[in-house]
Amino acid sequence: MLNRLFKILFLFLFYITFLQAKDLKKVSLQLSWFDQFQFAGYYIAKEKGFFKDYGLDVEIKPFTFGISVPTEVDEKRADFGIDRETLILQKVAGKNIVALYALFQESPLVLFAKDDLNINSIEDFKDKKIMTTIDDSSEVSIKSMIQSKNIKIEELNFIKHTHNILDLIEGKVDIISGYLSKAPYTLDKMKIDYKTFDPKNYGFDMYSDFLFTNKDMIENDIQTALSFKHAALKGWEYAYSNMEESVEILLKKYNSQNLSKEELLFEAEVLKKLSYSNTEELGKIKPEKMQRIYDLYNIMGLTPKKIDLDKFVLYEKFYENINLTNTEKEYIEKSSNIKMCIIPNIKPYSFIENEKFDGYVSDYMNLISEKTSLKFDLVKTTNMAESLKFLKESKCDILASAQETKRRVDYLTFTEPFLETSLALIGRNETSFIDSIKMLKGKKLSIYESYSFNKILREKYPKLTFINVKDLDEGIKKVRDKEVFAHIDFLHTSWIKIHELNYSDLKIAGKLDEVIPLSLAINKENLFLSSVLQKAVRSIKQEDKDRLLKKWVAIEYKKEFDYDTLSKVILGFIVILAIFFYRQSLLKRVNNTLQKRVEEKTRELQIMNQELENRVKNEVEKNIKKDALLTKQSKMAAIGEMLQNIAHQWRQPLSIISTGASGLKLQKEMDGKIDSKMLDETLDKIVETSVYLSTTIDDFMHFFKPNEAKRVFFIQDTITKTLNIFDYNLHIGKIKIIKNINDVKLINYESELIQVIMNILSNSKDAFIERQIEKRYVFISTKVEKDILFLSIKDNAGGIPRDSIDKIFEPYFTTKHQFQGTGIGLFMCQEIITKHMKGEIFVSNQTFQYDNEEFDGAEFIVKLPMK
Numbered sequence: 068m069l070n071r072l073f074k075i076l077f078l079f080l081f082y083i084t085f086l087q088a089k090d091l092k093k094v095s096l097q098l099s100w101f102d103q104f105q106f107a108g109y110y111i112a113k114e115k116g117f118f119k120d121y122g123l124d125v126e127i128k129p130f131t132f133g134i135s136v137p138t139e140v141d142e143k144r145a146d147f148g149i150d151r152e153t154l155i156l157q158k159v160a161g162k163n164i165v166a167l168y169a170l171f172q173e174s175p176l177v178l179f180a181k182d183d184l185n186i187n188s189i190e191d192f193k194d195k196k197i198m199t200t201i202d203d204s205s206e207v208s209i210k211s212m213i214q215s216k217n218i219k220i221e222e223l224n225f226i227k228h229t230h231n232i233l234d235l236i237e238g239k240v241d242i243i244s245g246y247l248s249k250a251p252y253t254l255d256k257m258k259i260d261y262k263t264f265d266p267k268n269y270g271f272d273m274y275s276d277f278l279f280t281n282k283d284m285i286e287n288d289i290q291t292a293l294s295f296k297h298a299a300l301k302g303w304e305y306a307y308s309n310m311e312e313s314v315e316i317l318l319k320k321y322n323s324q325n326l327s328k329e330e331l332l333f334e335a336e337v338l339k340k341l342s343y344s345n346t347e348e349l350g351k352i353k354p355e356k357m358q359r360i361y362d363l364y365n366i367m368g369l370t371p372k373k374i375d376l377d378k379f380v381l382y383e384k385f386y387e388n389i390n391l392t393n394t395e396k397e398y399i400e401k402s403s404n405i406k407m408c409i410i411p412n413i414k415p416y417s418f419i420e421n422e423k424f425d426g427y428v429s430d431y432m433n434l435i436s437e438k439t440s441l442k443f444d445l446v447k448t449t450n451m452a453e454s455l456k457f458l459k460e461s462k463c464d465i466l467a468s469a470q471e472t473k474r475r476v477d478y479l480t481f482t483e484p485f486l487e488t489s490l491a492l493i494g495r496n497e498t499s500f501i502d503s504i505k506m507l508k509g510k511k512l513s514i515y516e517s518y519s520f521n522k523i524l525r526e527k528y529p530k531l532t533f534i535n536v537k538d539l540d541e542g543i544k545k546v547r548d549k550e551v552f553a554h555i556d557f558l559h560t561s562w563i564k565i566h567e568l569n570y571s572d573l574k575i576a577g578k579l580d581e582v583i584p585l586s587l588a589i590n591k592e593n594l595f596l597s598s599v600l601q602k603a604v605r606s607i608k609q610e611d612k613d614r615l616l617k618k619w620v621a622i623e624y625k626k627e628f629d630y631d632t633l634s635k636v637i638l639g640f641i642v643i644l645a646i647f648f649y650r651q652s653l654l655k656r657v658n659n660t661l662q663k664r665v666e667e668k669t670r671e672l673q674i675m676n677q678e679l680e681n682r683v684k685n686e687v688e689k690n691i692k693k694d695a696l697l698t699k700q701s702k703m704a705a706i707g708e709m710l711q712n713i714a715h716q717w718r719q720p721l722s723i724i725s726t727g728a729s730g731l732k733l734q735k736e737m738d739g740k741i742d743s744k745m746l747d748e749t750l751d752k753i754v755e756t757s758v759y760l761s762t763t764i765d766d767f768m769h770f771f772k773p774n775e776a777k778r779v780f781f782i783q784d785t786i787t788k789t790l791n792i793f794d795y796n797l798h799i800g801k802i803k804i805i806k807n808i809n810d811v812k813l814i815n816y817e818s819e820l821i822q823v824i825m826n827i828l829s830n831s832k833d834a835f836i837e838r839q840i841e842k843r844y845v846f847i848s849t850k851v852e853k854d855i856l857f858l859s860i861k862d863n864a865g866g867i868p869r870d871s872i873d874k875i876f877e878p879y880f881t882t883k884h885q886f887q888g889t890g891i892g893l894f895m896c897q898e899i900i901t902k903h904m905k906g907e908i909f910v911s912n913q914t915f916q917y918d919n920e921e922f923d924g925a926e927f928i929v930k931l932p933m934k
């Protein structure tokens with residue numbers, strides 16, 4: 068019945084997740100060649116979730132011979148495509164396509180010739196066999212390079228490309244076209260001397276690898292086109308900044324050509340140089356260079372009709388004319404870079420990460436820079452207070468986000484607000500949701516002392532007790548230490564902080580009605596700068612600000628999440644709680660039953676001891692029963708410890724479920740809707756956690772259940788169960804488990820093996836604590852030799868005293884190493900392994916190395932037959 072309930076709950080939550088997942092817009096990208104680093108930015112944008120962040124579900128369509136990428140996009144079988152410099156000819160031919168960016172600022176396509184053929188110039192191409200594709204021979208860069216030397220294309224001997232560099236190496240052709248990022252790797256590796264004929268060295272540098280889409284996409288859904296463009300560029304930035312990691316991803320998931328790691332890294336380095344050649348802006352298309360390329364095509368007779376290049380390339384013009392005065396324009400032309408201070412620690416709005424200014428405010432200031440041609444230099448500060456101080460001292464010209472107050476207008480001017488953000492309460496998990504700040508009368512609330520809303524809230528709510536803190540981290544610490552009831556901060560900043568640092572004991576406990584408007588703050592002495600920035604802020608449309616904000620706080624405009632759906636999620640949560648209490652009831656009944664059995668067996672043992680002389684013939688049978696009784700007694704003695712383990716195992720999952728549910732409720736109350744991504748992740752986490760809770764209970768139930776017969780089990784599962792049961796002790800003992808398990812199947816008494824492993828682990832824990840070992844490791848490994856399983860459990864607790872190691876399996880013998888052990892005793896371990904499980908157990912002291920350090924410790928080896 069429980070399994071059926073779990074299945075129903077899982078299907079219900081999956082259905083809700085599926086409905087929300089449909090909010091991602093499905094689009095497709097057609098590749099122009101087989102998998103290689105040439106397309107790494109798109110793979111990374113998909114794998115790292117950049118496309119998803121922009122609301123896109125992207126299908127990357129593989130390349131096949133004979134496919135025309137421009138035709139696929141023109142006929143809408145693909146939404147986006149990648150093509151080389153000849154894309155402009157497809158536009159001339161009437162294809163409804165628009166270029167979004169050009170990844171390579173210089174084309175990687177060149178011609179190669181072997182050194183020993185004495186081909187030293189373009190003039191030497193005559194009477195030579197030149198292998199190219201149809202596109203290669205018609206590409207304007209190669210054509211222009213050849214014709215610039217008064218050589219007619221039609222007089223040359225072109226051969227269809229086999230895409231095999233060996234044709235050049237083996238002399239089947241004299242000249243071959245190829246990419247600088249690929250062919251030189253093979254030629255260098257085979258130690259072939261060669262010459263390169265690069266069009267850019269002859270004055271013909273061309274863009275290549277255009278990302279483009281259908282004209283209808285631009286006219287009807289430009290937001291999707293822009294989202295794809297910016298997500299893809301973010302993928303390229305990551306790929307070029309993290310080449311090793313990106314190559315590993317390609318090797319695992321995108322390597323249909325079976326390229327080596329070395330080959331992909333070579334390609335990455337070359338393509339990065341081509342992408343950033345003469346520019347710091349990835350993907351940039353300059354109108355003047357695009358016009359020059361078009362003119363070359365025209366001169367060579369490849370453009371029978373004229374096209375409007377402004378309709379071929381989407382130059383992002385989100386802004387209106389700012390209408391600057393001549394004086395303001397003159398100020399911009401004469402101005403050096405503007406010194407900009409920021410608030411460095413309010414993620415996702417404004418923050419420093421990896422020495423880089425990032426967040427919504429960063430993107431907004433980049434847009435301001437595009438509009439005004441002003442350049443902003445970041446002046447690093449540690450907090451809001453220091454940024455304001457720098458403004459007063461003229462060390463900064465502007466503060467990129469600030470709230471206008473009466474006190475600040477004495478030395479600052481403010482633009483119109485460009486962002487409004489809400490305030491939230493960070494509280495402990497046990498805190499009920501706060502609907503109104505008035506409910507907090509008599510409670511202590513921490514608040515950042517430098518924020519403008521500090522004074523505003525104090526004046527508005529004089530009966531509340533506010534405690535100043537230096538930053539969000541200090542506020543959170545006071546909440547966790549119960550010095551204050553809650554901390555007040557920006558809503559999304561609070562949410563991200565809790566989840567990034569995995570503060571499972573905290574949650575968003577409420578949302579305040581106050582809305583904080585943020586503006587650009589300018590030093591009052593700089594009148595012209597204030598005037599220019601005011602006009603720039605006014606010219607930015609709301610949809611452009613929403614587009615930027617969506618990237619950072621995942622605003623969802625399409626679908627609302629109603630209370631009916633929320634009530635279903637809550638119902639599912641109630642079902643999980645009901646199952647939890649039912650499991651607790653079962654455990655209690657099992658414990659009561661076990662208690663009665665132990666009492667009964669204890670009485671039987673007393674009777675057997677009294678009649679010992681009369682039952683000599685049954686000695687063997689009596690010893691077996693005695694062993695079983697001792698095992699059960701020891702289990703009963705461990706019940707208290709097991710309850711601690713259960714509490715430890717369940718506390719974190721229940722906190723996750725509580726935080727997820729309160730987060731859903733908060734998101735609904737904040738915006739009247741729930742973000743699809745957030746709902747997906749939260750519901751997945753609830754389902755995953757509920758299954759984990761069920762599995763945990765099964766492990767504990769199995770430990771307490773009497774095991775009357777041998778059964779089939781896998782050693783890896785058994786070790787996992789043991790570690791789950793013993794997890795609380797590992798946690799409080801700060802012990803790290805290192806496993807190297809060769810999983811095999813056994814037929815034996817699993818429950819008794821768990822007892823043996825737990826006893827050994829318990830002895831290690833006691834030794835660590837008694838000897839105050841700083842780094843605490845337990846190594847568990849298995850291997851198989853001739854149908855015998857060898858289970859090794861080794862610690863670095865210093866080992867067993869030399870004069871005691873031969874006695875530790877004797878009954879009633881103890882040492883400091885076992886002084887505080889709570890297990891059944893090493894004597895019983897030996898009895899279980901040798902008599903019940905037909906195996907052997909040994910112990911020895913070992914000296915070994917781990918992580919470049921030498922350790923001493925005891926190693927227990929258990930040998931068990933596999934059949």
